[in-house]
Amino acid sequence: xEELGAEGRCGNGAPVRLTVLSVSYSLGRVxxxxxxxxxxILLTLDRHxxxxxxxxxxxxxxxxxxxxxxxxxxxxxxxxxxxxxxxARFNHAIAIERALARFPVDVIHLHGVDFFDYLPDTAVPVxxxxxxxxxxxxxxxxxxxxxxxxxxxxxxxxxxxxxxxxTNTRVISNGVVVEKERLTRRKGEYVVSMGRICPEKxxxxxxxxxxxxxxxLYLAGEVAGYPEHRAYFKGKILPRLGRLHRFLGPxxxxxxxxxxxxxxxxxxxxxxPETSSLISMEAMGSGTPxxxxxxxxxxxxxxxxETGYLVTSVEEMANAIxxxxxxxxxxxxxxxxxxxxxxxxxxxxxxxxxxxxxxxxTRKSALGMVA
Numbered sequence: 001x002e003e004l005g006a007e008g009r010c011g012n013g014a015p016v017r018l019t020v021l022s023v024s025y026s027l028g029r030v031x032x033x034x035x036x037x038x039x040x041i042l043l044t045l046d047r048h049x050x051x052x053x054x055x056x057x058x059x060x061x062x063x064x065x066x067x068x069x070x071x072x073x074x075x076x077x078x079x080x081x082x083x084x085x086x087x088a089r090f091n092h093a094i095a096i097e098r099a100l101a102r103f104p105v106d107v108i109h110l111h112g113v114d115f116f117d118y119l120p121d122t123a124v125p126v127x128x129x130x131x132x133x134x135x136x137x138x139x140x141x142x143x144x145x146x147x148x149x150x151x152x153x154x155x156x157x158x159x160x161x162x163x164x165x166x167t168n169t170r171v172i173s174n175g176v177v178v179e180k181e182r183l184t185r186r187k188g189e190y191v192v193s194m195g196r197i198c199p200e201k202x203x204x205x206x207x208x209x210x211x212x213x214x215x216x217l218y219l220a221g222e223v224a225g226y227p228e229h230r231a232y233f234k235g236k237i238l239p240r241l242g243r244l245h246r247f248l249g250p251x252x253x254x255x256x257x258x259x260x261x262x263x264x265x266x267x268x269x270x271x272x273p274e275t276s277s278l279i280s281m282e283a284m285g286s287g288t289p290x291x292x293x294x295x296x297x298x299x300x301x302x303x304x305x306e307t308g309y310l311v312t313s314v315e316e317m318a319n320a321i322x323x324x325x326x327x328x329x330x331x332x333x334x335x336x337x338x339x340x341x342x343x344x345x346x347x348x349x350x351x352x353x354x355x356x357x358x359x360x361x362t363r364k365s366a367l368g369m370v371a
Contacts, residue, residue: 018353020049021105022068023096024060025112026088027076027224031065032252034222036196037278038111038131041174041345043067045109048346057103059095061088071099080225085114093118100124106357109349116141125356127152127349129172133275133296134161144168150356154276155297172352174276175345178285178337179261187288191321192263194220194251194279197237198229199271202293204236206267207245209317215264220248220256261286265308265324267317268292277301284308285336287329291320301340307332 022042024030030039042058047067049056056068062075073091077084096118099105108120109127113136119126125148134142142162144151151169153159159171191213193206203219210217223233241247251259260266266283268274273296280290280301290308292298302308308327309320 017054018049018106018357019055019057019104020045020107020109020353021057021059021096021099021103022046022109023092023111023115023118024058024064026073026092026114026118027061027080027085028112029062029064029076030058030060031063033250037174037276038113038129040278041129041131042109042111044175044342045346045349048342048350052350054350055103057099057105059092059099071095076225078225081227089114089117093120096120106360107353109353113137119144123148123360125360126150127352127356129154130158131275133273134158148356148359150352152352155300157273157297157300158275170352172345172348173340174278174281175340175342176278176281176285176336177257178341179257179287179333186262187264187325188262190216190218190263191265191267191291191324192218192220192259192283192288193267193269194256194260196229197221197223197233198226199232199236202269202271204240205271205314206269206317207237207240209267209269209314210321211240211244212314212318213321215244215321217245217267218248218259218263219245220251220259222250256282257286260288263288265289265291265321265327267321268298269317270295270298272296274298280308281336281340284332285340287333289324289327289329289332291317291324293317303335307335 024042025038028036028039030042046056046058050067057071058066058068059071062072064070073095100122105124107125107127111129113132115128116138127150129152153169153171154174156171159169162169191210193203195201207217223229260283266288268277268280268290270293276297283290284307290302292302292310294310294312302310304310311317311320
């Protein structure tokens, strides 16, 4: 799918150049090495906005990187506690206020699970992508009624959990880079797990399944400064490392692509209902099957026995690892291209930005103001 053109339409149909203010999670540093899915999607949209000739502004903690103009907040503390969280949310609120005063922003796009704490009181249209399970958001955040606030779910299963159907919600599934052809002709004898190293991701379960199958597991990701994340890594991951399994830390770019493309399979052992799974999409886009627990949107993403296996236990995951070579890599790539390309996702978001900007123009015209 081709990207939308650089010009939107507003009011009388005259072309406009959109200015989009993207706001990260207050504790989510944005860069190619970041493990978080929300940060990955923000970066992808930032890149497509600039490629299409729009102005992209990005609010994110210090140390972040973006294609558009970065408006950094103070860097994240190495030790994350309740006080550092409050301070980060406050800093985001101030940064948004200053950006709105400095730039003619057409649309604000919020990505953080804590967005409700710094949702600006403004007539500028607001798009909120709900990247995480709805139970992680305060109820008030899911019952926003102004017509210029758009809540975006990233899967059908997530949208089905929205109780207030009067809220302005829609579904835009995530997108990733899809390889035009397999990066490698031969698979290695290892499996991969990748993402935020935290209890709900269940990576220790994947390591147990790989051990049962007698296959090395390479775990890639970042351990954030939350006490529970550090405790999980120390108590559940470190003891399982050694002869078979390795922890690689954050990976990105060409190293990540080769790691995924050369894997026998990618294991997704999440213990909570996933709203989406970028790593599953990236794996399929690299020609690698996905072996995942039946949790949330994973049942939408993985077609059982065709692009991977959906399992319910460690034993089933271990058996699926041994059957991974029965999955056709080209089928995985074709499925990812048809359903999960970042071009499709970006074009849909750009359409929503333009719709929101046009709606603002219409409201201004109705009030007798100059569009």
